[in-house]
Amino acid sequence: MPCHFAPGLKPFPVPVDQDGIRVEELGRLAAQAVIVTPAHQYPTGVALSPGRRAALLEWAVRNNAIVTEDDYDAEYRYDRDPVGALQGLAPDHVIYAGSASKILAPGLRLGWLLLPGHLTGALSSEKTHADLGSDVTAQLALANFIETGELDRHLRRTRRTYRARRAALIDAIHTHLPDAQIQGVAAGLHVLAILPSETSETKLTAAAAARGVSVHGLSRHRANPTAGPPGLILGYANLPEPAIKRGIRELAIARKQTRARVGRRR
Amino acid sequence: MPCHFAPGLKPFPVPVDQDGIRVEELGRLAAQAVIVTPAHQYPTGVALSPGRRAALLEWAVRNNAIVTEDDYDAEYRYDRDPVGALQGLAPDHVIYAGSASKILAPGLRLGWLLLPGHLTGALSSEKTHADLGSDVTAQLALANFIETGELDRHLRRTRRTYRARRAALIDAIHTHLPDAQIQGVAAGLHVLAILPSETSETKLTAAAAARGVSVHGLSRHRANPTAGPPGLILGYANLPEPAIKRGIRELAIARKQTRARVGRRR
Numbered sequence: 001m002p003c004h005f006a007p008g009l010k011p012f013p014v015p016v017d018q019d020g021i022r023v024e025e026l027g028r029l030a031a032q033a034v035i036v037t038p039a040h041q042y043p044t045g046v047a048l049s050p051g052r053r054a055a056l057l058e059w060a061v062r063n064n065a066i067v068t069e070d071d072y073d074a075e076y077r078y079d080r081d082p083v084g085a086l087q088g089l090a091p092d093h094v095i096y097a098g099s100a101s102k103i104l105a106p107g108l109r110l111g112w113l114l115l116p117g118h119l120t121g122a123l124s125s126e127k128t129h130a131d132l133g134s135d136v137t138a139q140l141a142l143a144n145f146i147e148t149g150e151l152d153r154h155l156r157r158t159r160r161t162y163r164a165r166r167a168a169l170i171d172a173i174h175t176h177l178p179d180a181q182i183q184g185v186a187a188g189l190h191v192l193a194i195l196p197s198e199t200s201e202t203k204l205t206a207a208a209a210a211r212g213v214s215v216h217g218l219s220r221h222r223a224n225p226t227a228g229p230p231g232l233i234l235g236y237a238n239l240p241e242p243a244i245k246r247g248i249r250e251l252a253i254a255r256k257q258t259r260a261r262v263g264r265r266r
Numbered sequence: 267m268p269c270h271f272a273p274g275l276k277p278f279p280v281p282v283d284q285d286g287i288r289v290e291e292l293g294r295l296a297a298q299a300v301i302v303t304p305a306h307q308y309p310t311g312v313a314l315s316p317g318r319r320a321a322l323l324e325w326a327v328r329n330n331a332i333v334t335e336d337d338y339d340a341e342y343r344y345d346r347d348p349v350g351a352l353q354g355l356a357p358d359h360v361i362y363a364g365s366a367s368k369i370l371a372p373g374l375r376l377g378w379l380l381l382p383g384h385l386t387g388a389l390s391s392e393k394t395h396a397d398l399g400s401d402v403t404a405q406l407a408l409a410n411f412i413e414t415g416e417l418d419r420h421l422r423r424t425r426r427t428y429r430a431r432r433a434a435l436i437d438a439i440h441t442h443l444p445d446a447q448i449q450g451v452a453a454g455l456h457v458l459a460i461l462p463s464e465t466s467e468t469k470l471t472a473a474a475a476a477r478g479v480s481v482h483g484l485s486r487h488r489a490n491p492t493a494g495p496p497g498l499i500l501g502y503a504n505l506p507e508p509a510i511k512r513g514i515r516e517l518a519i520a521r522k523q524t525r526a527r528v529g530r531r532r
Contacts, residue, residue: 109402131396131397133375135400136375137373137374138403
């Protein structure tokens with residue numbers, strides 16, 4: 001995914017496996033800060049394992065580095081209680097970032113940071129220079145929504161909805177794309193499906209788009225787009241269950257079409 | 267006023283007189299872009315004269331430069347119809363910027379740009395990278411407010427309110443600060459009052475603050491803070507008329523106090 005970094009910041013990609021970010025690889029870099037999504041890595045869907053959580057915080061303390069914890073999906077865990085944030089374990093080394101984008105609506109453009117004390121002044125100043133602050137009416141509405149308990153009720157309701165949508169999606173994948181491997185923990189609003197190595201992500205996503213199904217390939221999120229197996233990122237946040245089933249059926253048809261075309265060319 | 271410029275941009279101050287920006291001084295610089303507030307210069311309150319408007323656009327066309335027209339106060343003109351925007355006269359060289367901050371509320375954080383066609387893609391991309399767009403609910407509410415004619419009604423109502431507040435402010439200045447010279451056209455939400463050269467802006471604003479009156483000195487807006495006579499920027503947007511009169515009375519008392527203190531020190 002293309003990223004926009006302020007001049008002077010140089011991004012280093014760090015490998016991720018089933019336990020999350022590989023902290024020993026991070027340790028080989030000269031990085032002074034790392035961005036992680038421990039509750040639900042995007043796009044692989046894995047959670048940061050307990051051992052890696054400890055190793056990551058050790059790395060930060062040893063190197064006096066900053067971990068930015070993007071906790072974007074933490075409220076939606078379906079198989080167990082949400083994992084606690086890293087921030088509470090090392091508050092002087094972790095910037096915690098939360099957002100209303102997944103739990104309410106991206107269009108609100110609201111988020112929040114918990115900062116190590118020594119960064120508060122600098123971050124407040126950056127925010128002032130960037131936009132003089134966020135929409136006050138939306139902030140007041142969100143504060144009211146939280147204070148009256150409506151956010152908790154909304155999360156309980158939507159957690160049930162998204163759990164059912166996820167189940168419908170996985171069921172449809174098993175039925176229509178039986179050779180796809182589903183990655184990651186039961187959480188969040190997307191599933192990563194790994195496909196057999198001969199699959200062309202480009203052709204498949206184009207054929208799916210032609211059938212009205214918009215899906216992203218995994219390669220666009222890789223530092224090296226050709227480095228691993230093909231995959232699809234399947235979002236289910238705003239699709240009712242029948243639409244999810246129809247979508248996966250269409251995706252399976254698109255897949256047969258691309259294979260048929262490959263066959264004809266031979 | 268301290269400004270925050272993206273790396274690579276170098277600001278040049280350009281003098282302003284009773285006719286607005288001195289375009290001949292601008293012509294001596296290597297500037298490729300200029301930011302102006304033609305309807306009501308901040309903080310001097312002058313309007314860009316017809317001759318200067320023409321000269322500024324000529325400068326832009328001749329140098330293939332960009333004029334950013336911040337039209338922040340255009341809706342509030344009390345002595346005549348609002349002056350037309352520069353943008354319509356040279357749409358390929360003017361970026362027009364409007365805002366809901368003065369006409370509705372700064373807390374909405376909404377504004378709009380009219381761009382030369384060749385800049386649309388780059389600006390859209392910058393906006394996406396900066397914040398992924400502004401609050402959608404606020405944009406929808408504003409669109410509805412405009413479409414239903416409520417914004418026009420609001421402007422007609424607030425124009426009367428602000429005209430009366432401005433009149434009350436000027437009346438109070440004449441009564442309590444008779445040696446202050448009021449600058450600029452009958453427009454907007456602030457008045458610039460120039461004070462006799464022996465006045466200490468710093469002492470006066472501090473003494474006023476101690477009496478509950480928050481005013482800004484003119485020097486903080488100068489490129490060279492000691493370059494001209496002292497002055498005060500007096501905002502009246504959110505003060506009812508009795509509060510304006512009380513405020514100027516308190517300011518006059520603060521002024522006497524600072525003079526008295528100066529006297530005692532001698």
